[in-house]
Amino acid sequence: MLQCINNMVFKKVYEIVCLIPKGKVMTYGQISELLSHSISARAVGWAMNCCPKKVPWHRVVNASGGISTKDLTDPPELQRFLLENEGIRFSEDGRISLGRYQFNPEKRAI
DNA sequence: CCATTGACGAAGA
DNA sequence: TTCTTCGCCAATG
Numbered sequence: 001m002l003q004c005i006n007n008m009v010f011k012k013v014y015e016i017v018c019l020i021p022k023g024k025v026m027t028y029g030q031i032s033e034l035l036s037h038s039i040s041a042r043a044v045g046w047a048m049n050c051c052p053k054k055v056p057w058h059r060v061v062n063a064s065g066g067i068s069t070k071d072l073t074d075p076p077e078l079q080r081f082l083l084e085n086e087g088i089r090f091s092e093d094g095r096i097s098l099g100r101y102q103f104n105p106e107k108r109a110i
Numbered sequence: 111c112c113a114t115t116g117a118c119g120a121a122g123a
Numbered sequence: 124t125t126c127t128t129c130g131c132c133a134a135t136g
Contacts, residue, residue: 027118027119028117028118028119029118029119029120032118032119040118040119041118041119042116042117042118042119043118044117044118045116045117045118046116046117047117048117049116049117057117060117061117062117062118062119063118063119063120064119067117068117068118069117070116070117071117073117074117076117079117
């Protein structure tokens with residue numbers, strides 16, 4: 001189950017997520033695109049499902065700026081709490097403004 | 111090998 | 124704007 005951390009592509013995903021600064025977020029699809037679609041957005045989700053503890057998993061949201069966790073390992077409330085704790089504000093519908101918080105790393109950095 | 115299930119997302123209706 | 128449909132792909136039985 002947790003042998004995914006040995007997968008090279010998954011490692012790349014974790015590498016990228018670790019680059020996201022506090023108070024910023026990235027989407028599953030954005031990460032997929034950064035890796036030239038060598039991994040699908042869905043697979044990125046699976047990668048986050050079994051990511052190393054040190055990875056700031058809570059800074060990854062879906063393309064609509066919403067929380068996508070399904071309470072498998074951590075409840076959605078926790079992710080929201082962690083993000084709000086970093087200064088990110090949620091609107092009434094439980095979503096955030098990607099225009100404000102989305103992080104775009106330079107490809108060279110990967 | 112085949113079917114199903116998701117921390118996804120773009121395109122239509 | 125909300126709801127489907129479909130493609131995506133790793134993991135699981």
